[in-house]
Amino acid sequence: MNKDTEIDMKEVELNEVDPEKQPMTGDGPPAGGEKNGSVKLKVPEDEVTFTGLSKEELMKVAGTPGWVRTRWVLLVLFWLGWVGMLAGAIVIIVQAPRCKPIPPMDWWNEGPLYQISDVEAFSDGLKGVESKLDEINQLKVKGLVLGPLHSVQPDTPDALFLDQIDPTQGRKEDLTAVLEKAHKKGMSVVLDLTPNYLGNAPWFNGDVGDVLEKVKAAAAHWLSSGVDGIKLSGLNIASSSADWPKLQAVVQGNRTEETKKRVLIGAVENGSAADVSQLVNTTGVDLVLSDLLSSKNGGVERIRDMDTLGSQHRSLAWGLGATQQDQLSKQAMTPGLIRLYQLLLFTMPGTPVFTYGDEIGLQAGQGSASPKMVWDIQKEPADGTPVNETAEAERKERVDIRKWFISLSDLRGKERSLLHGDYYSLYSSTSSLSFLRVWDQSNRYITAVNWGGAAEKLKLKLAPTEGLELPETATVTLSTDEALKAEDTVSLDEITLAAGGAVLLQFPYKA
DSSP: OOHHHHHHHHHHHHHHHOGGGSOOOTTOOOTTSOOTTOOOOOOOSSOOOOOOOOHHHHHHHHTSHHHHHHHHHHHHHHHHHHHHHHHHHHHHHHHSOOOOOOOOOOGGGSSOEEEESOHHHHHSSHHHHHHTHHHHHTTTOSEEEEOOOEEEETTEEEEEEEEEEOTTTOOHHHHHHHHHHHHHTTOEEEEEOOTTTTSSSTTOSSOHHHHHHHHHHHHHHHHHTTOOEEEEEOHHHHTTSTTHHHHHHHHHTTOOTTSOOOEEEEEEOSOOHHHHHHHHHHHOOSEEEEOHHHHOOSHHHHHHHHHHHGGGGGGEEEOSSTTTTOOGGGTOOSHHHHHHHHHHHHHSSSEEEEETTTTTTOOOOSTTOOOOOOOOTTOOOOTTOOOOHHHHHHHHHHHHHHHHHHHHHHHHHHOHHHHHOEEEEEEEOSSEEEEEEEOTTSOEEEEEEEOSSSOEEEOOOOOGGGOOOOOSEEEEEEESOTTSOTTOEEESSOEEEOTTOEEEEEEOOOO
Protein backbone atom coordinates (compact mmCIF):
# COMPACT_ATOMS: atom_id res chain seq x y z
CA MET A 1 0.00 0.00 0.00
CA ASN A 2 1.51 3.28 -1.00
CA LYS A 3 1.70 6.37 1.15
CA ASP A 4 -1.17 8.31 -0.50
CA THR A 5 -3.58 5.42 -0.03
CA GLU A 6 -2.61 5.20 3.61
CA ILE A 7 -3.43 8.88 4.20
CA ASP A 8 -6.87 8.56 2.54
CA MET A 9 -7.76 5.60 4.74
CA LYS A 10 -6.93 7.60 7.89
CA GLU A 11 -9.18 10.48 6.80
CA VAL A 12 -12.09 8.09 6.25
CA GLU A 13 -11.47 6.50 9.61
CA LEU A 14 -11.43 9.88 11.36
CA ASN A 15 -14.64 10.95 9.68
CA GLU A 16 -16.36 7.78 10.83
CA VAL A 17 -15.17 8.12 14.40
CA ASP A 18 -15.84 11.88 14.81
CA PRO A 19 -18.87 12.77 12.68
CA GLU A 20 -19.38 15.89 14.83
CA LYS A 21 -16.31 17.39 13.22
CA GLN A 22 -17.74 17.15 9.74
CA PRO A 23 -18.72 20.46 8.20
CA MET A 24 -22.40 21.40 8.50
CA THR A 25 -24.33 21.16 5.25
CA GLY A 26 -27.91 21.60 4.18
CA ASP A 27 -28.27 17.88 3.40
CA GLY A 28 -29.38 17.03 6.98
CA PRO A 29 -27.80 14.54 9.31
CA PRO A 30 -26.84 11.13 8.13
CA ALA A 31 -29.28 8.37 8.85
CA GLY A 32 -29.04 7.26 12.42
CA GLY A 33 -26.59 10.09 13.20
CA GLU A 34 -26.74 13.13 15.43
CA LYS A 35 -28.06 16.52 14.28
CA ASN A 36 -25.54 18.91 12.82
CA GLY A 37 -23.91 21.13 15.45
CA SER A 38 -24.72 18.86 18.39
CA VAL A 39 -21.92 17.73 20.63
CA LYS A 40 -21.91 14.64 22.75
CA LEU A 41 -20.34 15.11 26.18
CA LYS A 42 -19.48 12.35 28.50
CA VAL A 43 -20.32 13.20 32.13
CA PRO A 44 -18.06 11.55 34.59
CA GLU A 45 -19.80 8.94 36.65
CA ASP A 46 -18.39 10.32 39.91
CA GLU A 47 -19.62 13.95 39.73
CA VAL A 48 -17.84 16.37 42.09
CA THR A 49 -20.27 18.52 44.23
CA PHE A 50 -19.13 21.66 46.12
CA THR A 51 -20.20 21.32 49.72
CA GLY A 52 -18.62 24.46 51.15
CA LEU A 53 -16.30 24.70 54.06
CA SER A 54 -16.72 22.49 57.05
CA LYS A 55 -17.31 23.91 60.52
CA GLU A 56 -13.69 23.30 61.47
CA GLU A 57 -12.48 25.04 58.33
CA LEU A 58 -14.80 28.03 58.95
CA MET A 59 -13.62 28.40 62.50
CA LYS A 60 -10.04 28.45 61.32
CA VAL A 61 -10.82 31.22 58.81
CA ALA A 62 -13.06 33.23 61.19
CA GLY A 63 -10.27 33.56 63.67
CA THR A 64 -7.84 35.19 61.25
CA PRO A 65 -6.99 38.88 61.93
CA GLY A 66 -8.47 40.04 58.61
CA TRP A 67 -11.96 38.65 59.29
CA VAL A 68 -11.94 39.87 62.89
CA ARG A 69 -11.22 43.42 61.75
CA THR A 70 -13.93 43.21 59.07
CA ARG A 71 -16.55 42.11 61.54
CA TRP A 72 -15.67 44.88 63.97
CA VAL A 73 -15.81 47.50 61.21
CA LEU A 74 -19.28 46.32 60.08
CA LEU A 75 -20.55 46.25 63.66
CA VAL A 76 -19.32 49.77 64.36
CA LEU A 77 -20.83 51.07 61.10
CA PHE A 78 -24.19 49.50 61.96
CA TRP A 79 -24.38 51.11 65.39
CA LEU A 80 -23.15 54.46 64.08
CA GLY A 81 -25.90 54.43 61.43
CA TRP A 82 -28.56 53.45 63.98
CA VAL A 83 -27.49 56.14 66.45
CA GLY A 84 -27.36 58.69 63.62
CA MET A 85 -30.91 57.91 62.52
CA LEU A 86 -32.13 58.10 66.11
CA ALA A 87 -30.42 61.45 66.63
CA GLY A 88 -31.89 62.76 63.36
CA ALA A 89 -35.40 61.73 64.36
CA ILE A 90 -34.98 63.44 67.75
CA VAL A 91 -33.78 66.65 66.09
CA ILE A 92 -36.75 66.64 63.70
CA ILE A 93 -39.21 66.11 66.53
CA VAL A 94 -37.64 68.82 68.69
CA GLN A 95 -37.37 71.40 65.92
CA ALA A 96 -40.79 70.70 64.36
CA PRO A 97 -43.45 73.25 65.43
CA ARG A 98 -45.80 71.90 68.05
CA CYS A 99 -49.37 71.27 66.92
CA LYS A 100 -51.94 73.31 68.76
CA PRO A 101 -54.46 71.08 70.57
CA ILE A 102 -57.92 71.01 69.02
CA PRO A 103 -60.36 72.90 71.27
CA PRO A 104 -63.36 71.04 72.65
CA MET A 105 -66.14 71.09 70.07
CA ASP A 106 -69.81 70.40 70.62
CA TRP A 107 -72.08 69.29 67.81
CA TRP A 108 -73.65 72.75 67.49
CA ASN A 109 -70.19 74.23 66.78
CA GLU A 110 -69.41 71.81 63.95
CA GLY A 111 -71.78 73.08 61.27
CA PRO A 112 -74.78 75.26 60.41
CA LEU A 113 -78.20 75.04 62.03
CA TYR A 114 -81.26 74.92 59.77
CA GLN A 115 -84.37 76.59 61.14
CA ILE A 116 -87.81 75.37 60.02
CA SER A 117 -89.98 77.97 61.69
CA ASP A 118 -93.20 77.04 59.86
CA VAL A 119 -93.48 73.34 59.10
CA GLU A 120 -96.75 73.88 57.25
CA ALA A 121 -95.17 76.32 54.79
CA PHE A 122 -92.05 74.17 54.60
CA SER A 123 -93.60 70.81 53.75
CA ASP A 124 -97.28 70.69 54.71
CA GLY A 125 -96.59 69.77 58.32
CA LEU A 126 -94.29 67.58 60.39
CA LYS A 127 -94.99 64.50 58.28
CA GLY A 128 -93.60 66.32 55.26
CA VAL A 129 -90.46 67.33 57.18
CA GLU A 130 -89.50 63.68 57.50
CA SER A 131 -89.81 63.18 53.74
CA LYS A 132 -87.50 66.15 53.08
CA LEU A 133 -84.67 65.09 55.41
CA ASP A 134 -82.67 63.53 52.57
CA GLU A 135 -82.55 66.87 50.77
CA ILE A 136 -81.78 68.76 53.98
CA ASN A 137 -78.95 66.34 54.71
CA GLN A 138 -77.29 67.32 51.43
CA LEU A 139 -76.81 70.82 52.89
CA LYS A 140 -74.41 69.33 55.49
CA VAL A 141 -76.24 70.96 58.39
CA LYS A 142 -75.60 69.68 61.90
CA GLY A 143 -78.97 70.42 63.43
CA LEU A 144 -82.59 71.36 62.76
CA VAL A 145 -84.50 73.93 64.81
CA LEU A 146 -88.20 73.08 64.57
CA GLY A 147 -91.15 75.28 65.39
CA PRO A 148 -92.52 76.48 67.67
CA LEU A 149 -95.06 73.66 67.28
CA HIS A 150 -96.97 73.79 70.56
CA SER A 151 -100.56 74.78 71.11
CA VAL A 152 -101.25 78.36 72.27
CA GLN A 153 -103.68 81.20 71.63
CA PRO A 154 -102.10 84.62 71.04
CA ASP A 155 -101.46 86.57 74.24
CA THR A 156 -103.41 84.03 76.35
CA PRO A 157 -101.25 82.37 79.03
CA ASP A 158 -104.10 80.10 80.16
CA ALA A 159 -104.26 78.56 76.66
CA LEU A 160 -100.55 77.64 76.65
CA PHE A 161 -99.89 73.90 76.29
CA LEU A 162 -96.18 73.48 75.63
CA ASP A 163 -96.20 69.69 75.75
CA GLN A 164 -98.87 69.38 73.04
CA ILE A 165 -98.33 69.80 69.30
CA ASP A 166 -100.80 72.06 67.52
CA PRO A 167 -102.93 69.73 65.32
CA THR A 168 -102.37 72.02 62.33
CA GLN A 169 -98.64 71.31 62.60
CA GLY A 170 -98.80 67.54 62.94
CA ARG A 171 -98.84 64.80 65.54
CA LYS A 172 -96.40 63.58 68.16
CA GLU A 173 -95.86 60.42 66.10
CA ASP A 174 -94.75 62.61 63.19
CA LEU A 175 -92.19 64.34 65.40
CA THR A 176 -90.91 60.96 66.62
CA ALA A 177 -90.43 59.87 63.00
CA VAL A 178 -88.50 63.07 62.26
CA LEU A 179 -86.27 62.50 65.29
CA GLU A 180 -85.47 58.91 64.38
CA LYS A 181 -84.63 59.64 60.75
CA ALA A 182 -82.64 62.80 61.53
CA HIS A 183 -80.55 60.98 64.13
CA LYS A 184 -79.77 58.21 61.63
CA LYS A 185 -78.45 60.87 59.27
CA GLY A 186 -76.32 62.51 61.95
CA MET A 187 -78.54 65.56 62.42
CA SER A 188 -79.68 66.76 65.81
CA VAL A 189 -83.13 68.27 66.41
CA VAL A 190 -83.82 71.33 68.58
CA LEU A 191 -87.35 72.34 69.54
CA ASP A 192 -88.33 76.01 69.80
CA LEU A 193 -90.40 76.46 72.98
CA THR A 194 -90.88 80.23 72.80
CA PRO A 195 -94.20 80.45 74.71
CA ASN A 196 -96.24 83.24 73.06
CA TYR A 197 -94.87 82.85 69.54
CA LEU A 198 -98.18 83.91 67.96
CA GLY A 199 -98.61 86.99 70.15
CA ASN A 200 -97.00 90.36 70.68
CA ALA A 201 -94.49 89.45 73.39
CA PRO A 202 -92.66 86.09 73.54
CA TRP A 203 -93.16 85.76 77.32
CA PHE A 204 -96.57 87.46 77.46
CA ASN A 205 -96.71 90.51 79.70
CA GLY A 206 -97.28 88.86 83.06
CA ASP A 207 -95.21 86.88 85.52
CA VAL A 208 -92.35 85.26 83.64
CA GLY A 209 -91.77 82.84 86.50
CA ASP A 210 -95.14 81.08 86.01
CA VAL A 211 -94.53 80.69 82.28
CA LEU A 212 -90.95 79.54 82.86
CA GLU A 213 -92.25 76.77 85.10
CA LYS A 214 -94.36 75.49 82.21
CA VAL A 215 -91.37 75.74 79.86
CA LYS A 216 -89.25 73.73 82.30
CA ALA A 217 -91.85 70.94 82.49
CA ALA A 218 -92.26 70.90 78.70
CA ALA A 219 -88.49 70.83 78.16
CA ALA A 220 -88.19 67.77 80.39
CA HIS A 221 -91.03 66.12 78.45
CA TRP A 222 -89.58 66.69 74.99
CA LEU A 223 -85.99 65.93 75.96
CA SER A 224 -87.13 62.57 77.31
CA SER A 225 -88.75 61.98 73.89
CA GLY A 226 -85.41 62.33 72.09
CA VAL A 227 -85.16 66.05 71.32
CA ASP A 228 -81.55 67.28 71.40
CA GLY A 229 -82.08 70.80 72.70
CA ILE A 230 -84.37 73.74 73.39
CA LYS A 231 -84.47 77.20 71.83
CA LEU A 232 -86.13 80.25 73.38
CA SER A 233 -86.66 83.79 72.10
CA GLY A 234 -86.53 86.77 74.41
CA LEU A 235 -83.49 85.44 76.27
CA ASN A 236 -82.92 88.73 78.06
CA ILE A 237 -86.43 88.52 79.55
CA ALA A 238 -86.45 84.81 80.44
CA SER A 239 -82.99 84.84 82.03
CA SER A 240 -84.01 87.66 84.37
CA SER A 241 -86.33 85.29 86.26
CA ALA A 242 -85.15 83.73 89.49
CA ASP A 243 -86.33 80.37 88.10
CA TRP A 244 -84.00 80.50 85.09
CA PRO A 245 -81.37 78.19 86.69
CA LYS A 246 -84.05 75.49 87.05
CA LEU A 247 -84.55 75.43 83.28
CA GLN A 248 -80.79 75.30 82.78
CA ALA A 249 -80.58 72.31 85.08
CA VAL A 250 -83.23 70.45 83.08
CA VAL A 251 -81.57 71.05 79.69
CA GLN A 252 -77.90 71.06 80.59
CA GLY A 253 -77.85 68.81 83.65
CA ASN A 254 -76.27 65.36 83.85
CA ARG A 255 -73.81 66.03 81.06
CA THR A 256 -71.10 63.39 80.71
CA GLU A 257 -68.56 62.52 78.06
CA GLU A 258 -70.51 59.34 77.25
CA THR A 259 -73.81 61.10 76.56
CA LYS A 260 -74.68 63.49 73.79
CA LYS A 261 -74.96 67.05 75.03
CA ARG A 262 -78.27 68.86 74.80
CA VAL A 263 -78.10 72.45 73.67
CA LEU A 264 -79.82 75.51 75.16
CA ILE A 265 -80.16 78.31 72.60
CA GLY A 266 -81.38 81.79 73.42
CA ALA A 267 -82.35 84.44 70.86
CA VAL A 268 -82.18 88.15 71.58
CA GLU A 269 -83.24 91.17 69.52
CA ASN A 270 -82.17 94.81 69.56
CA GLY A 271 -79.20 94.23 71.83
CA SER A 272 -75.71 95.69 71.46
CA ALA A 273 -72.55 93.61 71.22
CA ALA A 274 -71.90 94.41 74.89
CA ASP A 275 -75.42 93.16 75.77
CA VAL A 276 -74.84 89.93 73.86
CA SER A 277 -71.48 89.44 75.55
CA GLN A 278 -73.09 89.89 78.96
CA LEU A 279 -75.81 87.34 78.13
CA VAL A 280 -73.13 84.83 77.11
CA ASN A 281 -71.36 85.35 80.45
CA THR A 282 -74.37 85.44 82.76
CA THR A 283 -77.13 83.22 81.34
CA GLY A 284 -75.11 80.05 80.84
CA VAL A 285 -76.75 79.25 77.50
CA ASP A 286 -74.75 77.29 74.95
CA LEU A 287 -75.54 79.63 72.05
CA VAL A 288 -76.79 83.20 71.90
CA LEU A 289 -78.44 84.07 68.57
CA SER A 290 -78.53 87.83 67.99
CA ASP A 291 -79.70 90.15 65.23
CA LEU A 292 -76.51 92.25 65.20
CA LEU A 293 -75.81 91.60 61.52
CA SER A 294 -79.27 92.70 60.41
CA SER A 295 -79.58 95.63 62.83
CA LYS A 296 -76.22 97.10 61.81
CA ASN A 297 -75.80 97.96 58.13
CA GLY A 298 -72.29 99.43 58.14
CA GLY A 299 -69.09 97.48 57.77
CA VAL A 300 -67.35 99.48 60.49
CA GLU A 301 -70.10 98.70 63.03
CA ARG A 302 -70.26 95.05 62.04
CA ILE A 303 -66.50 94.59 62.34
CA ARG A 304 -66.52 96.40 65.69
CA ASP A 305 -69.17 93.99 67.00
CA MET A 306 -67.23 91.01 65.70
CA ASP A 307 -64.09 92.32 67.39
CA THR A 308 -65.99 92.71 70.66
CA LEU A 309 -67.37 89.18 70.55
CA GLY A 310 -64.47 87.39 68.85
CA SER A 311 -63.22 85.61 71.96
CA GLN A 312 -66.72 84.23 72.69
CA HIS A 313 -67.40 82.83 69.25
CA ARG A 314 -68.02 79.25 70.46
CA SER A 315 -71.09 80.59 72.31
CA LEU A 316 -72.36 82.76 69.44
CA ALA A 317 -74.83 82.02 66.67
CA TRP A 318 -75.12 84.35 63.69
CA GLY A 319 -77.93 84.87 61.23
CA LEU A 320 -79.36 87.49 58.94
CA GLY A 321 -83.06 87.39 59.76
CA ALA A 322 -82.78 84.09 61.66
CA THR A 323 -83.48 85.76 65.02
CA GLN A 324 -86.87 86.89 63.73
CA GLN A 325 -87.27 83.59 61.81
CA ASP A 326 -87.18 85.51 58.54
CA GLN A 327 -85.50 84.45 55.31
CA LEU A 328 -82.10 85.91 54.47
CA SER A 329 -83.60 87.44 51.32
CA LYS A 330 -85.53 89.96 53.44
CA GLN A 331 -82.26 91.90 53.77
CA ALA A 332 -80.37 90.54 50.75
CA MET A 333 -82.67 91.44 47.88
CA THR A 334 -80.58 90.10 44.99
CA PRO A 335 -79.05 86.67 44.28
CA GLY A 336 -75.59 88.22 44.42
CA LEU A 337 -76.15 89.60 47.92
CA ILE A 338 -77.63 86.29 49.06
CA ARG A 339 -74.39 84.56 48.05
CA LEU A 340 -72.38 87.33 49.73
CA TYR A 341 -74.13 86.90 53.07
CA GLN A 342 -73.95 83.12 52.86
CA LEU A 343 -70.17 83.45 52.46
CA LEU A 344 -70.01 85.89 55.36
CA LEU A 345 -72.06 83.69 57.72
CA PHE A 346 -70.15 80.50 56.89
CA THR A 347 -66.74 82.07 57.46
CA MET A 348 -67.47 84.23 60.53
CA PRO A 349 -66.42 82.90 63.94
CA GLY A 350 -69.46 81.23 65.51
CA THR A 351 -72.35 79.02 64.40
CA PRO A 352 -74.28 80.09 61.28
CA VAL A 353 -78.07 79.81 61.51
CA PHE A 354 -80.25 79.79 58.39
CA THR A 355 -84.00 79.83 57.92
CA TYR A 356 -85.53 77.34 55.49
CA GLY A 357 -85.23 78.50 51.90
CA ASP A 358 -82.03 80.49 52.49
CA GLU A 359 -80.15 77.79 50.57
CA ILE A 360 -82.06 78.67 47.37
CA GLY A 361 -82.61 82.37 47.94
CA LEU A 362 -86.31 81.94 48.72
CA GLN A 363 -88.02 85.31 48.85
CA ALA A 364 -89.44 86.26 52.25
CA GLY A 365 -93.22 86.41 52.64
CA GLN A 366 -95.29 89.53 52.86
CA GLY A 367 -95.84 90.83 56.40
CA SER A 368 -95.82 87.99 58.91
CA ALA A 369 -96.74 85.31 56.37
CA SER A 370 -94.23 82.51 55.89
CA PRO A 371 -93.22 81.87 52.25
CA LYS A 372 -94.04 78.50 50.75
CA MET A 373 -90.91 76.41 50.23
CA VAL A 374 -90.03 75.62 46.61
CA TRP A 375 -89.06 72.01 45.83
CA ASP A 376 -88.01 70.07 42.72
CA ILE A 377 -85.71 72.84 41.54
CA GLN A 378 -83.32 70.20 40.15
CA LYS A 379 -85.85 69.01 37.57
CA GLU A 380 -85.34 70.49 34.13
CA PRO A 381 -88.29 70.91 31.74
CA ALA A 382 -88.99 67.77 29.74
CA ASP A 383 -88.34 67.81 26.01
CA GLY A 384 -91.22 69.35 24.16
CA THR A 385 -92.62 71.05 27.26
CA PRO A 386 -93.28 74.79 26.74
CA VAL A 387 -90.69 76.77 28.70
CA ASN A 388 -91.43 79.97 30.58
CA GLU A 389 -88.08 81.72 30.21
CA THR A 390 -88.51 83.83 33.36
CA ALA A 391 -89.44 80.81 35.48
CA GLU A 392 -86.61 78.73 34.02
CA ALA A 393 -84.06 81.48 34.74
CA GLU A 394 -85.34 81.66 38.32
CA ARG A 395 -85.06 77.88 38.68
CA LYS A 396 -81.46 77.87 37.43
CA GLU A 397 -80.59 80.72 39.78
CA ARG A 398 -81.93 78.74 42.73
CA VAL A 399 -79.92 75.70 41.68
CA ASP A 400 -76.75 77.81 41.50
CA ILE A 401 -77.37 79.40 44.92
CA ARG A 402 -77.93 75.96 46.44
CA LYS A 403 -74.63 74.68 44.98
CA TRP A 404 -72.85 77.73 46.40
CA PHE A 405 -74.42 77.09 49.82
CA ILE A 406 -73.33 73.44 49.83
CA SER A 407 -69.77 74.27 48.74
CA LEU A 408 -69.47 76.75 51.63
CA SER A 409 -70.98 74.34 54.14
CA ASP A 410 -68.61 71.59 53.00
CA LEU A 411 -65.56 73.88 53.17
CA ARG A 412 -66.40 75.09 56.66
CA GLY A 413 -66.68 71.54 57.91
CA LYS A 414 -63.30 70.53 56.49
CA GLU A 415 -61.05 73.53 57.13
CA ARG A 416 -59.90 73.99 60.72
CA SER A 417 -59.27 77.69 60.30
CA LEU A 418 -62.92 78.22 59.38
CA LEU A 419 -64.27 75.68 61.85
CA HIS A 420 -62.59 76.92 65.02
CA GLY A 421 -59.80 79.26 63.97
CA ASP A 422 -58.87 82.58 65.54
CA TYR A 423 -60.34 85.76 64.10
CA TYR A 424 -58.51 88.97 63.08
CA SER A 425 -60.13 92.00 61.46
CA LEU A 426 -58.38 93.41 58.37
CA TYR A 427 -60.54 96.17 56.89
CA SER A 428 -63.92 97.88 57.18
CA SER A 429 -65.80 100.73 55.52
CA THR A 430 -69.37 101.90 55.17
CA SER A 431 -70.30 99.00 52.91
CA SER A 432 -67.49 96.46 53.12
CA LEU A 433 -65.40 94.45 55.55
CA SER A 434 -62.66 91.84 55.62
CA PHE A 435 -61.23 89.48 58.22
CA LEU A 436 -58.73 86.66 58.61
CA ARG A 437 -59.28 83.17 60.07
CA VAL A 438 -56.22 81.30 61.35
CA TRP A 439 -55.67 77.96 63.04
CA ASP A 440 -52.19 76.71 63.92
CA GLN A 441 -50.47 75.17 60.85
CA SER A 442 -53.60 74.89 58.71
CA ASN A 443 -54.37 76.96 55.61
CA ARG A 444 -55.40 80.52 56.41
CA TYR A 445 -58.54 82.14 54.96
CA ILE A 446 -59.47 85.75 54.23
CA THR A 447 -63.08 86.85 53.73
CA ALA A 448 -63.70 90.10 51.87
CA VAL A 449 -67.20 91.36 51.01
CA ASN A 450 -68.62 94.54 49.49
CA TRP A 451 -72.40 94.89 49.68
CA GLY A 452 -72.30 98.47 48.41
CA GLY A 453 -73.58 99.74 45.09
CA ALA A 454 -70.13 100.62 43.69
CA ALA A 455 -66.76 98.90 43.35
CA GLU A 456 -64.38 99.41 46.25
CA LYS A 457 -60.69 98.96 46.91
CA LEU A 458 -59.92 97.10 50.13
CA LYS A 459 -56.50 97.57 51.73
CA LEU A 460 -55.98 94.58 53.97
CA LYS A 461 -53.77 95.13 57.02
CA LEU A 462 -53.14 93.37 60.30
CA ALA A 463 -52.59 95.31 63.47
CA PRO A 464 -48.88 95.14 64.48
CA THR A 465 -49.88 93.83 67.89
CA GLU A 466 -51.33 90.63 66.45
CA GLY A 467 -47.93 89.04 65.88
CA LEU A 468 -48.91 87.77 62.43
CA GLU A 469 -47.95 88.81 58.93
CA LEU A 470 -49.94 88.66 55.74
CA PRO A 471 -48.22 87.27 52.64
CA GLU A 472 -47.94 89.34 49.49
CA THR A 473 -50.44 87.20 47.59
CA ALA A 474 -53.24 84.72 48.18
CA THR A 475 -55.29 82.32 46.05
CA VAL A 476 -58.97 82.73 45.25
CA THR A 477 -61.01 79.84 46.66
CA LEU A 478 -64.56 81.08 46.01
CA SER A 479 -65.78 84.30 44.45
CA THR A 480 -68.93 86.05 43.25
CA ASP A 481 -66.83 88.72 41.50
CA GLU A 482 -66.37 87.88 37.81
CA ALA A 483 -62.97 89.57 37.83
CA LEU A 484 -61.70 87.16 40.51
CA LYS A 485 -61.75 83.59 39.29
CA ALA A 486 -61.12 80.49 41.40
CA GLU A 487 -57.39 79.61 41.53
CA ASP A 488 -56.39 83.18 40.58
CA THR A 489 -53.52 84.71 42.54
CA VAL A 490 -54.23 88.19 43.87
CA SER A 491 -52.15 90.79 45.67
CA LEU A 492 -53.21 91.51 49.23
CA ASP A 493 -51.93 95.07 49.20
CA GLU A 494 -55.12 96.19 47.53
CA ILE A 495 -58.12 94.14 46.38
CA THR A 496 -60.82 95.65 44.20
CA LEU A 497 -64.27 94.16 44.74
CA ALA A 498 -67.15 94.88 42.41
CA ALA A 499 -70.48 96.09 43.77
CA GLY A 500 -72.03 93.18 45.64
CA GLY A 501 -68.81 91.20 45.29
CA ALA A 502 -67.55 88.61 47.75
CA VAL A 503 -64.35 86.56 47.73
CA LEU A 504 -62.76 83.91 49.92
CA LEU A 505 -58.95 83.83 49.72
CA GLN A 506 -56.56 81.19 50.98
CA PHE A 507 -52.84 81.05 51.68
CA PRO A 508 -50.72 78.31 53.29
CA TYR A 509 -49.07 78.30 56.70
CA LYS A 510 -45.36 79.12 56.73
CA ALA A 511 -43.11 78.48 59.70
